[in-house]
Amino acid sequence: MLVCTTVVQVVCSVFAVENEEEDEPKVCQVCGDRATGYHFNAMTCEGCKGFFRRAMKRPVNFSCPFRGVCIITKNNRRQCQACRLQKCRSIGMLKELIMSDEELGQRRRLLERRRKRAEPVILSTQQEAVIQELLNAQKKTFDISFVHFTHFRPIDRTLAPMQQYRQTCQETTTNTWPSDIQEASLPCSSSSSPCSSSSQEVKPEDSCGKDRAFTTLPHIADLSTYMIQQIISFAKMLSSFKELSIEDQISLLKGATFELCQIRFNMLFNESSGMWECGPLTYCMDDAARAGFQPHLLDPLMKFHYTLRRLHLDDSEYVLMQAIALFSPDRPGVTDSKTIDQLQEMLALTLKTYIESKRTSPKKHLLYPKIMGCLTEMRSMNEEYTKQVLQIQDIQPEVPPLMLEVFSKIT
Structure with a gap:
């Protein structure tokens, strides 16, 4: 009986921890801003997600004026693109996961169709x-x-x-x-x-x-x-x-x-x-x-x-x-x-x-x-x-x- 009670307590504590984690705000691993989910294999905000996609689609040789040791934050993330891109790579963001323009178009159309199907159809x-x-x-x-x-x-x-x-x-x-x-x-x-x-x-x-x-x-x-x-x-x-x-x-x-x-x-x-x-x-x-x-x-x-x-x-x-x-x-x-x-x-x-x-x-x-x-x-x-x-x-x-x-x- 004691064993069963202990097991129940452990399970409840695990669920409690998981619920606490779900309630906690997610943080972008690049700049510390509020994250919106996993993008290209890493937890990031929308800003860093868009930055990484643009940088990978139009490769540019960024250079850091401060010897490549910039600390990227929400406020200064636009000041050094080289260090920001390096931070994106270091946390595991992958170029291979970026969809092409054609794939993005197909995805948008699919989401639009799903949205229309979900909406009630009414006569004008x-x-x-x-x-x-x-x-x-x-x-x-x-x-x-x-x-x-x-x-x-x-x-x-x-x-x-x-x-x-x-x-x-x-x-x-x-x-x-x-x-x-x-x-x-x-x-x-x-x-x-x-x-x-x-x-x-x-x-x-x-x-x-x-x-x-x-x-x-x-x-x-x-x-x-x-x-x-x-x-x-x-x-x-x-x-x-x-x-x-x-x-x-x-x-x-x-x-x-x-x-x-x-x-x-x-x-x-x-x-x-x-x-x-x-x-x-x-x-x-x-x-x-x-x-x-x-x-x-x-x-x-x-x-x-x-x-x-x-x-x-x-x-x-x-x-x-x-x-x-x-x-x-x-x-x-x-x-x-x-x-x-x-x-x-x-x-x-x-x-x-x-x-x-x-x-x-x-x-x-x-x-x-x-x-x-x-x-x-x-x-x-x-x-x-x-x-x-x-x-x-x-x-x-x-x-x-x-x-x-x-x-x-x-x-």
Whole structure:
């Protein structure tokens, strides 16, 4: 028991000595000033640290006027550089530990990055105003419940499409799309249930490809026109958009309408059922197939909606995504590409800052590149969609004038 007590006392005394040493002020071994730590292998002040670095980087033959026996102190350390340098060497300061200018730059940049990561990321006043303007425009121009979508031709699902996606609009609680989102088109199967309404029956015996391909086209055309009108109104509410020339406004809208439509439709997409729930109306990919669109557009489009929906974006992220797509400087016909490029860069930075400041997941840094990847994927589908719209118009002239105007090529 006595031995244990003695050991405890010794340990406590050691800690006490260490704490006393830590509390004692450190003294520069060169001049006696207050030291700031070990520099180049010796305990020195900032002044002697800087002196040694400068002397080693620009070697000069210092000479002492007092036979090299000067006593270096805080007050006289600048009077004899030769003796001060000799004192630096005598206490063990090493030239080899001095970093080059390039290494110092790298270290400063690393410290700056660490400092920025440590600081909380917040949106600037300008960025908050941009987001608020976009949200206000979205609220006023996106009929998310489709209560005002009333003047349309009824959707005709009496015929099974030539390309089926195994969906039934009546059964919106079942997972009707493969979990791995197959890239290959799904074959038409007698056991699969096409998207159908409650008051109509599917007539699989009808084998006329032409009739089968365009049964839902009138309704889809009305729906597309309704969405396009809202997107045009959305763009016209943005101050940055209104400041552009009419020619550039038209070019941006013609280039981005498909992408903005898909982003808005994604907000209504139910990833459990693979359906788009537009208020009282429900749509599936079979409806697009019945309208005449082909699998090499519909298959990647379906995959895109699953991919984007699974990011679980909020309204601000969705609306910033729309704005980034709208202000694309490389659209055909754009003249003031520099201004539009600056706007897009500002919006992209706002989205990145918003994610960093609002999201709490440890993987939040992955969200921004995933969103940008979805935007890139939509660009690849945009041209194919335009091509298929024009092909449908050539075969079945049901495409309304507004759609043709928006999706016609700029010459």
